[in-house]
Amino acid sequence: GDSVTQMEGPVTLSEEAFLTINCTYTATGYPSLFWYVQYPGEGLQLLLKATKADDKGSNKGFEATYRKETTSFHLEKGSVQVSDSAVYFCALSGDAGGTSYGKLTFGQGTILTVHP
Amino acid sequence: DAGVTQSPTHLIKTRGQQVTLRCSPKSGHDTVSWYQQALGQGPQFIFQYYEEEERQRGNFPDRFSGHQFPNYSSELNVNALLLGDSALYLCASSLVPRQETQYFGPGTRLLVL
Numbered sequence: 001g002d003s004v005t006q007m008e009g010p011v012t013l014s015e016e017a018f019l020t021i022n023c024t025y026t027a028t029g030y031p032s033l034f035w036y037v038q039y040p041g042e043g044l045q046l047l048l049k050a051t052k053a054d055d056k057g058s059n060k061g062f063e064a065t066y067r068k069e070t071t072s073f074h075l076e077k078g079s080v081q082v083s084d085s086a087v088y089f090c091a092l093s094g095d096a097g098g099t100s101y102g103k104l105t106f107g108q109g110t111i112l113t114v115h116p
Numbered sequence: 117d118a119g120v121t122q123s124p125t126h127l128i129k130t131r132g133q134q135v136t137l138r139c140s141p142k143s144g145h146d147t148v149s150w151y152q153q154a155l156g157q158g159p160q161f162i163f164q165y166y167e168e169e170e171r172q173r174g175n176f177p178d179r180f181s182g183h184q185f186p187n188y189s190s191e192l193n194v195n196a197l198l199l200g201d202s203a204l205y206l207c208a209s210s211l212v213p214r215q216e217t218q219y220f221g222p223g224t225r226l227l228v229l
Contacts, residue, residue, distance in 0.1 A: 004158075036220075043120075043206055044159070044220040089158050102210070103149070103172050104218060106158030 002027040002105045004090050010111035019077040021088055021110045023064075026071065029095030033057075033066050033073040034104070038087045047075075047088070080114045087111050118143050120209050120221035128227045129197050137192040137224045141209030147171075148190040149218060150182060153204040165190050194226075202228045 007022040025031065032051045036044040048057035053068035062077045073090060090107040121140045129135050141148050147166045151159035161174035165184035184190045188209075194201055204225050208218035 034217075043222040044208075046217060046219065049217065091158075102147075103161045103164065103174070104151075104159070104208075105161070108158050109156075 002031065002092060002094055004092055004105055004107035006088075006090050006107035006110050009109075010113060012113045012115065013080055015082055015114055015116050016079045017114075019075070019080045019084075019112070021075040021090075021112070023073045023075065023090035023107060024071055025073065025090075025092050027092055027094060027105075030068070031092040031094050033064070034091040034093070035062070035064055035073070035075050036089045036091060036106075038089065038109070040086070044089065080112075082114050082116055085112055085114045120207055120219055122205075122207050122221040122224050124224060125222070126225045126227075128229065130229050131197055131199060133197050133228075134193065134195045135197060135226060137194075137205050137207075137226070138189065139192070139207030139209075139221060140189045141207075142219050145209035145211050145219070146188050147210045148184060148188065149208045149210070150190070150192045151206040151208065152176070153206055153223070155203070159206055162192070197228045199228050202226060 003026045005024050034049045035047040037047045038044050048059040050057040050066035056065045064073050064075045087109045089109045091104045120142050123138045149164040150162040153159040162176050163173040164171050168184045179195045181193045204223040206223045207221045210218045
């Protein structure tokens with residue numbers, strides 16, 4: 001079945017540092033890939049997405065590129081802020097021709113803490 | 117534009133009891149999915165409703181059941197609660213059943229004692 005693996009955390013950075021959170025996946029065909037963010041006490045917010053190979057999703061300074069050859073979708077940001085402190089989830093939705101299309105499969109999440 | 121809303125925000129139950137959680141989808145959306153998020157884990161898909169029918173189901177026992185109403189709102193019912201059912205229950209909505217982008221509500225935190 002489909003699965004998503006995220007780098008083990010938590011990640012602690014100083015403000016303005018460079019951020020990378022690794023995400024790799026296992027799925028048949030061409031899934032769509034997502035990053036969601038969860039702030040303390042809140043639900044999930046869609047951060048960015050990519051629906052086909054080599055697509056780059058971007059939002060609020062965050063970027064991730066869909067790499068089919070390495071089955072990866074790593075999240076990056078050039079300069080993090082204290083307000084970026086949250087839990088980040090990588091997720092996939094199965095190929096449009098498959099039974100898992102429209103059902104999100106999540107990684108275990110990575111806690112990011114940014115200090116001033 | 118109203119987002120996804122859920123009620124109640126918090127709930128405490130005892131083992132063996134039954135619970136009903138409620139969700140109203142984002143305006144214009146007709147499909148509702150439910151997820152369970154245990155502490156420190158990623159959300160796990162429970163099931164998805166469209167046109168008042170369950171369309172997909174994850175690996176959850178039939179103690180977990182749901183319903184969708186004509187106005188697209190949805191309920192999640194859990195019978196015979198176990199301690200392990202303690203979690204954040206998230207509702208997500210989308211337009212048409214297999215659209216990729218799902219929008220999440222704030223969740224209902226259930227504690228089973």
